[in-house]
Amino acid sequence: MALISNGTTILDAGSVASSFKGSMTLIKKLTASSDATLSFVNGASGVVLDGTYKEYVFMFNNMHPGTDNTHFVFNMSIDTGSNYNVTKTTTYFHAAHNESGSASEVEYQTPSDLAQSTDFTRLQNFSNSNSDASCTGTLHLYDPSNTTHVKHFISIFNSSSYTTDPYTLQPFTSGYGNTTSAVDAVQFKYSSGNIDAGDICLYGIS
Numbered sequence: 001m002a003l004i005s006n007g008t009t010i011l012d013a014g015s016v017a018s019s020f021k022g023s024m025t026l027i028k029k030l031t032a033s034s035d036a037t038l039s040f041v042n043g044a045s046g047v048v049l050d051g052t053y054k055e056y057v058f059m060f061n062n063m064h065p066g067t068d069n070t071h072f073v074f075n076m077s078i079d080t081g082s083n084y085n086v087t088k089t090t091t092y093f094h095a096a097h098n099e100s101g102s103a104s105e106v107e108y109q110t111p112s113d114l115a116q117s118t119d120f121t122r123l124q125n126f127s128n129s130n131s132d133a134s135c136t137g138t139l140h141l142y143d144p145s146n147t148t149h150v151k152h153f154i155s156i157f158n159s160s161s162y163t164t165d166p167y168t169l170q171p172f173t174s175g176y177g178n179t180t181s182a183v184d185a186v187q188f189k190y191s192s193g194n195i196d197a198g199d200i201c202l203y204g205i206s
Helices: none
Strands: 002-005 008-012 024-035 038-041 055-065 072-077 088-098 104-108 121-124 135-142 151-160 167-177 185-190 195-205
Touching (some): 024 055, 055 185, 088 121
Antiparallel strands (some): 038 185, 072 185
16 A cells, blocks of 8 residues: 555555655765874865755764873864864763773763854763774764754764773764854864774765
8 A cells, every 4th residue: 555645655565665765875984094183075085065965974983092081073164174163052961881880870061062162072072092992973964055054963972981990981962063154074083192093984865
């Protein structure tokens, strides 16, 4: 039995019509090797970050810091990477549980949020540089080329924290870049030290 609206088939025999299916297109993969920053700039090195897609997703695989107790952060640019200083308001909270099982929490992290600041936004806190530690996650950036609305984003990560009894941390960050200019570049780094290793893949959602 089909579901039809105004003459258009939406569902047929349990399957979604092809015209309603989205696709995820890999745009660019960057691999870190003791890099200070990793940047995705529209029009450079095959990067697309414009009106081609309404949603962009960054996927982070085994990001490893060169320095203990640092934070994985990002910022946006409206001048193709000349400056990464978009004004942002954000919120940040995490769930946590340590390896010994002696402590757990769900907590809002006031030091990790921004209120109309051009600082880099924290995606993950208190990174562990042990050889077996890393962080992984995703960041969704919505309609960055829009010149009417602010630029919303949301992320979720998982990581091992820098403590003697390491925690698994699951941070959630969301916010907006308070600009009606088109965002055309995004940069990632650790708040101190280099990105020792890890992959970041940029996808467009259509």
